[in-house]
Amino acid sequence: MGDYLATGMVFNVQKYSIHDGPGIRTTIFFKGCPLACWWCHNPESLAAKQEIVYWQDKCIGCGDCVKSCPHAAIAFSGHGLTRNPEKCTLCESCVDACPTGAMERVGQIRTADDVMQEIEKDSIFYEESGGGVTFSGGEALRQIEFLEALLVACKARRIHTALDTSGYASWDSLARIAGNVDLFLYDIKLMDEVKHRKYTGVSNQLILENLKKLAATQSNIWIRVPVIPGINDDEDNLKSMGELLTSLNLRDVYLLPYHNIAMGKYDRLGKPYPLADLPSLADQQMDAVTQILKAFGLHINIGG
Ligand code: SF4
Ligand code: SF4
Incomplete structure (x- = not known):
């Protein structure tokens, strides 16, 4: 049984979400992230505190x-x-x-029991749509006890679970919860380590190593790639990504086109927005990215 008294810091619970996995979902946003991506559209997720x-x-x-x-x-x-x-x-x-x-x-400290009660209110929608719950952030793996308690509780109630992760966590944490995650939404941003450090604040080595290990467990994994014009939409990056994913037999890729609507959120938090002058991604740019990745035999989806 899960630890229903486990507590965690949550900054949002989004109901009726259709972009974080299959069907209709409830998305639980954990607060606190080890990355600080320049394009982050949830700047309120970065700090672990209120x-x-x-x-x-x-x-x-x-x-x-x-x-x-x-x-x-x-x-x-x-x-x-x-x-x-x-x-x-x-x-x-x-x-x-x-x-x-x-x-x-x-940001609010909540118990697993309290969050489960909220999740269960929409069980009927999950059943009818093939949906469930998605744990997102921030980085949910940073609050491993809380995350595990929720995953175990969902499993006991046969509620489908997805974990949206940057992959930047210890392998021990990932291995600990993998058996209770029905679907991983695993983010890949940049293959070049120097660029990855520049634009996210951390190396990509741990993320790529974890992805290789996770793929070997036969877990169900969808790869998510935020497409940021001028930062990661170049041919070198995309081809390198295509090679890695085909070598791991990971075929399902969701491209998330960059948009600049998060700017207002940074203002409200009193934080500077690193990409203030960058326009949203044009359809033509997205087509070019899609074609490069499709050539690797990947199943490309836009959004989600
Ligand atoms: S602005 Fe002043 S009142 Fe508001 S949280 Fe900060 S210290 Fe407290
Ligand atoms: S000045 Fe604005 S933010 Fe401050 S208490 Fe009044 S309504 Fe609220």
Whole structure:
């Protein structure tokens, strides 16, 4: 049996998702990630601790948050409010004081039992659509006890499970949960180690080694590739990826086209967006990427 008292930091539970595996799914987003990809569209997932988000469109300018802050960390500026991260201690007084929800906490400690109750509410949709639950992030493997408790509980209830992972974790962690994961959504970004370090903050060696070991376990694996123009859509990278995947007999590839709609999220968190000037991926660019990978006999899907 799973440890229903295990706790973890979650920043979102998305219901009726159709992009994180087969059928209709509930996606649980774990907070905290060892990578910091320049194109990350969930910047609120990166830090393992709680954060404060400011929604300018909900702000009525009452100033209650400014008055409530014990550290004078908030001030009015020409564009609403700014929060000084060096002064802010994340005490959340401003969140409690705000009458409109414009100041919001992101990240909550939850028990496995509590999350399972939420998951089970939609069992009927999973059964009818061939769906289930996807554990995403952030990197769920960073909270291995919590993840394992949820996977074991889902297995006991015959709920299909998918794990969306960067693969950047110890092999011990992956091996520990592999038997309870019905489908891995395994992200591959860049084959060149130097570029991988530059654009994600970490080496790709562990990720590729883990992928080879995982493929040898006969686990069900879909490869996911975020396609970022000018960063990983070049022929060298794609061919190298194609060679690796065919050598491991991994055929199912999901390409996730880059879009720049996450920019607003960075503003709300008070963080700079590394790709502020990069336009979304054009259809023609995506076609070219698809053709290169298809030549390796891979089954290419767009999105998902
Ligand atoms: S979380 Fe606390 S310290 Fe930070 S801005 Fe809000 S009230 Fe001030
Ligand atoms: S308390 Fe809320 S609504 Fe009032 S100024 Fe602060 S963020 Fe805006």
